[in-house]
Amino acid sequence: MSMRILHLSKTSEGGGWAFAQVRDLRRRGIDVHIVLPSRSGFADAYEGIGATVHVLPISLARVASLETRRAFRRLVAETSPDIIHSHFVSTTLFMRLVLGRAHPVPRVFQVPGPLHLETAAIRSAEILTAGPSDNWLGACRRTVQYYRDAGVPAGRVGLCYYGGDWERLEGDPDPAVDLGELDGRSAAVKIGMVAYVYPPKKWLGQRRGIKGHEDLIDALALLRGRGWDVHGVFAGGPWGDAAQYYSEVRDYGTKVLGDRAHFLGTRSDVRDIYASLDVAVHPSHSENLGGAADSLFLGVPTVATSVGGFPDIVRPGLTGRLAAPKNPASLADQIEAVLREPVLAREQARAGGGLVSRNLTIRATGDVLISHYEGLIRDRAVHPWSGF
Missing domain, CATH: 3.40.50.2000 (Glycogen Phosphorylase B;)
Structure with a gap:
């Protein structure tokens, strides 16, 4: 027709x-x-x-x-x-x-x-x-x-x-990916997210950006308090006119995590950054599938919030873990569960990659x-x- x-x-x-x-x-x-x-x-x-x-x-x-x-x-x-x-x-x-x-x-x-x-x-x-x-x-x-x-x-x-346009993520990742101040710290536990920074929409009652950057910062602080030597990797710069809010988020990360917060700005080497992480986190307050499809496609252990389309592909016990939205404590619990069982987490991520590559x-x-x-x-x- x-x-x-x-x-x-x-x-x-x-x-x-x-x-x-x-x-x-x-x-x-x-x-x-x-x-x-x-x-x-x-x-x-x-x-x-x-x-x-x-x-x-x-x-x-x-x-x-x-x-x-x-x-x-x-x-x-x-x-x-x-x-x-x-x-x-x-x-x-x-x-x-x-x-x-x-x-x-x-x-x-x-x-x-x-x-x-x-x-x-x-x-x-x-x-x-x-x-x-x-x-x-x-x-x-x-x-x-x-x-x-x-x-x-x-x-x-x-x-x-x-x-997904999966051709952009195919191939072997670059082991020499630039992680800024994290370079040379191969033993560091890298917990990160790849997302632009969007300012809160005050007319919707938002007090934090929709991607949940501050929630991950708070969750990492909780993990440090539990004895985990974690570093936060935040790839993605301000979207549109969010430069001021991006600066506020970066300052908040430094205040809470000190030199363990690493803001890389806008990047195009998404595949390499994801591959460098021990856990990819998607702490959004509202989302469709977001970057979870990317991290699963690449076989990276994935934690997301239980909002929007995340549960369609991040399936607890099968492909990854889900945390309550706007809840740093829940986010920290799920990240910690991944860190305690890294082999199982990798197996689940690979299963998620198969689901994504077959269906999306x-x-x-x-x-x-x-x-x-x-x-x-x-x-x-x-x-x-x-x-x-």
Whole structure:
């Protein structure tokens, strides 16, 4: 079945997972158009794989712009897509508000994570903007369950994991990876995380960043108090305008852990950093699958919080360990359990790597997307409903 899909992205710089999906769709012969806010970042890469790029900054903040609304409606009319596929909450709300709830083209919101669903008012507002042509693909089971619990019919929401671009992690890691002040301390127990630093969203009541850097710092302090000579490795710099908050987190790490806190800043050698760790920790307060898929793929013992999509792949007793979110003591307990049984932890991590490499592939994601697209095109009035 030939089809034309219009993808919507709020970022040209990020969203590598969206690019990987579009690349697979193009390999299958799908005509893909993508809306980006600028010509920077991935724009040339999209064109290099044969996708048609349209530059138009769309987001919830742009709904007030008459010019942007007219340009988007004109773009949809001119491209005449079979499906409109949105990747972000902001682009989804823009699309729905500008085109209206009754627009006939089937629309898919591939939900990148459950954060906006974890606040009842925001969850309800997002669902209330949907019309008869709107559908959802959650990227983890928890996201799907949020929609089902809110009353969205089963036929309107499905599960579609983001497949990993595992080629970037293949090959032997560099044993000479630069770990800053940790270089030369081969006997040190290295507990680390790889994540950008995001500042707290005060309007959501957050007091610490969503990735939980401070929680890991506190957990490492507890482990030191229990007699473990652990060092914290924090790879990932500030995201966007978070430079001030990144500085605050780094200062907090130094205050609590002294010279055992190592902040490496933004790095591209993710494979090498993960391979250098004794335990990879993902202490997020909200997340989809996050970096847990990467650390498991590489066979690194993995501890994550029991939020979002982490339980889909970090399965206690099978592939890794889960800790309570926003709970440094629980995090310390699970890290300590790994340190006490390192052989078992490695075996579980290898099992997790097998799970990830088998199930979280771009090809698998593409299969789900194509099947979903085809079903919507066959029945443009699939499961009509009147909203909530």
